[in-house]
Amino acid sequence: MELGELRPGSLSQQYNVCGKASCICKDPENPRRHGPYYQVSYGRKGKSSSTFVRPEDVGAVTKQLANYKKLMQLVTLWIDLGLEQSQITGKATSNKPARSKPKK
Numbered sequence: 001m002e003l004g005e006l007r008p009g010s011l012s013q014q015y016n017v018c019g020k021a022s023c024i025c026k027d028p029e030n031p032r033r034h035g036p037y038y039q040v041s042y043g044r045k046g047k048s049s050s051t052f053v054r055p056e057d058v059g060a061v062t063k064q065l066a067n068y069k070k071l072m073q074l075v076t077l078w079i080d081l082g083l084e085q086s087q088i089t090g091k092a093t094s095n096k097p098a099r100s101k102p103k104k
């Protein structure tokens with residue numbers, strides 16, 4: 001199985017107003033904000049960041065996000081199976097440390 005390119009985070013759409021006073025985004029009766037702009041928000045090493053995505057890249061980025069999610073599901077499954085196995089073999093049921101501390 002191949003996962004392909006990975007990207008953590010979630011994709012969101014944003015609509016913005018611009019600086020022009022007489023723009024359609026500031027129309028008093030029927031304001032139409034600019035957009036959508038696509039943005040990926042993600043947390044990495046305790047920091048959260050976001051990056052804009054070009055409309056033509058949305059398809060590829062959506063796939064990368066799905067791949068990342070898939071990987072995380074597989075890792076979770078892997079950990080669950082590892083935990084299950086260590087309970088079966090009894091290696092994790094003892095309260096004693098696995099090996100004694102080296103004496104000086």
Ligand SMILES: [Zn+2]
Pocket residue numbers: 017018019020023024025026034
């Ligand atoms: Zn505008």
